[in-house]
Amino acid sequence: MTSYLVPQRSIPSLKDFGFISDYNYYSGVNQFIELNLQLESLIITSHSFNYTTLNLIKLMTNLKSLEFRGPINFNFETEIPILESIKNLSFNIVKPSNFQMIKELGFYCPNLTKMHFKMHTRKNFQNLIDKKVIELFNHFLHLKIFHFIIKGNISEKINFSEFNWLEVLIVESGQLTMINIDFESCTSLRKVILKSFCDINTIEFKNKFNSIEGWKFKFASNIIKGYKLLQ
Structure with missing residues (x-):
């Protein structure tokens, strides 16, 4: 298995971002999202999506489109935040x-x-x-x-x-x-x-x-x- 770590950098001009992986490993996706809250469209593998991701999305006031790839298996133990921009x-x-x-x-x-x-x-x-x-x-x-x-x-x-x-x-x-x-x-x-x-x-x-x-x-x-x- 070859893992890929998302570069930890801010790209102010970036509007659309997708990260798709067949494996459940640390990829730095949440850290990348935190540095790029201006995104308007996000594609993410379901197993990379967690409560931290949700809270980051809440801060992304420009995000209009959210796409999940792979089987959905959310398991949130705490309350889901309101995602008004989606x-x-x-x-x-x-x-x-x-x-x-x-x-x-x-x-x-x-x-x-x-x-x-x-x-x-x-x-x-x-x-x-x-x-x-x-x-x-x-x-x-x-x-x-x-x-x-x-x-x-x-x-x-x-x-x-x-x-x-x-x-x-x-x-x-x-x-x-x-x-x-x-x-x-x-x-x-x-x-x-x-x-x-x-x-x-x-x-x-x-x-x-x-x-x-x-x-x-x-x-x-x-x-x-x-x-x-x-x-």
Whole structure:
């Protein structure tokens, strides 16, 4: 195993910083963050994140985006500080077992407007959305944008109709997942972006989405953008 120690220096012009490691070792990340409280975006491995990191983030009044890489396993024995500057939380490994930890952290981000999830497909995926995702998001009063990466294909219908607070929905997944997405009943939705790992600029996709009343769609090789028409 090769360890890497983050340089302990202040870089006033630095706005975005990410440190990703597969191993749990002392890296000096917290010390680097303490010297660079002006950061606006931070990507950090979950096992490098601790209560010291949280307290430093509280001091980072310019920090808008916080992204976690790796399995989430927070274990805070003391109260989490209020993180008022955070508007975007991102998790690249989300499982039913860590929804509670995401909920606890998100609760202390009162100005959160965007959430980013990456999940693998599983049986009864709609049930997971209804029972876990919606219940989780009901606690985030200002959330408007949801970026959902689904690894794999889902053959069942995926209904986002209960996301009544949502204004922008971004989904990345396979072709089969995309053709099964239903968002028509989401009354607050204004924009959708669908990205696939394969070509979705086909007659099948055009027929499906162009048949949705009140929406205008633009198609490219692996992306579909939809805009709700003003009434």
